[in-house]
Amino acid sequence: MDDKILKLKEIIDGGERIVFFGGAGVSTESGVPDFRSVDGLYNQEYDYPPETILSHTFYMRNREEFYRFYRNKMLFPDVKPNKAHYALAKLEEQGKLMAVITQNIDGLHQKAGSKTVYELHGTVHRNYCESCGKFFSLEDIMKMDGVPKCECGGYIKPDVVLYEEGLDQGTINASVRAIANADVLIIGGTSLAVYPAAGLIDYYRGNQLVLINKSSTPKDGRADLVIHDAIGEVLSQVVEI
Numbered sequence: 001m002d003d004k005i006l007k008l009k010e011i012i013d014g015g016e017r018i019v020f021f022g023g024a025g026v027s028t029e030s031g032v033p034d035f036r037s038v039d040g041l042y043n044q045e046y047d048y049p050p051e052t053i054l055s056h057t058f059y060m061r062n063r064e065e066f067y068r069f070y071r072n073k074m075l076f077p078d079v080k081p082n083k084a085h086y087a088l089a090k091l092e093e094q095g096k097l098m099a100v101i102t103q104n105i106d107g108l109h110q111k112a113g114s115k116t117v118y119e120l121h122g123t124v125h126r127n128y129c130e131s132c133g134k135f136f137s138l139e140d141i142m143k144m145d146g147v148p149k150c151e152c153g154g155y156i157k158p159d160v161v162l163y164e165e166g167l168d169q170g171t172i173n174a175s176v177r178a179i180a181n182a183d184v185l186i187i188g189g190t191s192l193a194v195y196p197a198a199g200l201i202d203y204y205r206g207n208q209l210v211l212i213n214k215s216s217t218p219k220d221g222r223a224d225l226v227i228h229d230a231i232g233e234v235l236s237q238v239v240e241i
Contacts, residue, residue: 004227009238015184023103025189029082029232055163063147083232085112087239099178105160118175120197126159176203184208188231192217
């Protein structure tokens with residue numbers, strides 16, 4: 001075990017109110033494409049760029065094309081949690097991890113067993129009728145063809161935050177409280193380039209800031225420990241799963 005892994009183990013062992021803030025890199029180890037990678041969603045064959053298709057305006061004007069893209073590029077019902085998800089669930093089970101704050105919409109943290117998960121950008125597992133508010137699961141959506149519609153005739157919209165839409169205020173407030181009260185903040189699998197989500201880490205007041213990411217981030221200089229590696233590989237070395 002190298003010095004940085006030993007240091008991380010020491011920080012986690014000493015932590016009592018750990019919070020984890022994660023991004024796309026947590027899910028890529030499960031086979032979910034990184035939205036911004038060369039091999040991710042940008043490398044595709046649609047008439048519009050992903051930012052346009054995944055915008056509120058486009059959704060309202062062209063639901064059919066939105067859902068064609070959404071089904072092909074955003075839904076991965078068969079993916080399974082990886083070592084990072086299971087390690088974090090284990091830390092919560094041990095009473096050390098207070099919350100997971102994620103920018104991902106795949107629900108893998110909950111599938112691994114995490115209970116307190118704040119999903120900044122929503123989730124594909126919640127879908128609602130825009131007319132009557134009826135709930136639909138991901139399984140329900142997968143069974144429908146074209147644009148999903150409710151029995152009442154209303155369109156069904158996934159509970160994910162599209163471009164031009166604001167983050168849920170309740171989720172933001174809960175995330176800010178968790179980060180502000182954390183004695184250890186571990187940031188993993190994110191380049192910290194997506195705002196306003198990335199700005200939430202500025203509420204951390206402690207002195208045990210850990211950054212685990214394959215590439216450097218704008219906050220590396222502020223961190224007390226920086227590890228440039230895959231988040232699952234790192235956490236599985238310090239948390240027995």
